[in-house]
Amino acid sequence: MARLDGLGPAKEVIQVGSVIGAEFSYELLQAVHPIAEEGLQRALRTVADAELIYVRGIAPDATYQFKHALIRDAAYEALLRSRRKERIGW
Secondary structure, eight states, rough: HHHHHHHTTTHHHHHHHHOOOEEEEEEHHHHHHHOHHHHHHHHHHHHHHTTTTEEEEESSSSSESSSSHHHHHEEEEEEEHHHHHHTTTT
């Protein structure tokens, strides 16, 4: 959890990715979390530099995978329940 807290604004991006699943595409992440492309790419680089995700390809064709299920679970659980519902449409 401390590693996630140290991500700054990138934390929200990785939390949204955790709602999508263990693996997610840049395109899908951008569709459900529409922020400026530069900001999204910067956030994903920050998370990759923190060694929390694997990156395959180059944005916008990239895919991302959590390095460990516990990282994904921590990011997911850090979201407020109401925020999770908002993101997945329940």
